[in-house]
Amino acid sequence: MHDKCCIDFQNAVDDYLIRHRSVLDVLTKYxxxxxxxxxxxxxxxxxxxxxxxxxxxxxxxxxxxxxNIKQFMSSHLSGKPCSHCQEIIGKELGHSIFYLTALCNLGGVSLAEVMQQECKNVNTLGVFHLT
Known part of the structure; x- marks a missing residue:
């Protein structure tokens, strides 16, 4: 199901990304x-x-x-974005995902496979994933 969502989104991005087709355009838009x-x-x-x-x-x-370090780490955030701010943040994250997907398309990379591999890496490497 999730793969289909990524594939459908990747196809939609490919269909509707018309004006900024150059990799340089997509990189800067991202x-x-x-x-x-x-x-x-x-x-x-x-x-x-x-x-x-x-x-x-x-x-x-x-x-x-x-x-056990995670229990001592802080996000430094207090509060939660209100519904208006959540909407704006979500919209901007959506645009960012759009251009990330466009980069996948230009590079011949499957977004679903990237996400699956990254999930596998995180689950395999755990806390050592980003070190």
């Missing part, structure tokens, strides 16, 4: 869309105020096992 996601989160904090950022150094006791 970067721009990622910046707009960042901006949407920032506006939730600075304009709406539904979310607050309270950042400080992560406080992890020195005798903590690596497998």
């Amino acid at each position: 970067q721009e869309s990622a910046a707009r996601v960042n901006r949407a989160f920032a506006k939730a904090v600075t304009e709406c105020g539904c979310v607050q950022v309270t950042a400080s150094r992560q406080q992890v006791p020195s005798d903590t096992d690596y497998s």
Whole structure:
């Protein structure tokens, strides 16, 4: 089911991406869309105020096992985006996914396979996935 969703979305992106077909266009549009996601989160904090950022150094006791570090880590976020901010953030994430999918299309890569492989890597490597 999920694969079909990715395949359908990938086909739709291929059908409707007309104007920005160049890989250079898609790369810069993807970067721009990622910046707009960042901006949407920032506006939730600075304009709406539904979310607050309270950042400080992560406080992890020195005798903590690596497998238990997660319980001491903070996202530095307080609150939850309101429905309006969630809508905007979701819209911007959607645009970002659109251009990510366009990059997959240009590179001849299956989005579903990328997601499956990444899920497999995360499940196999666990906490060591991003180190």
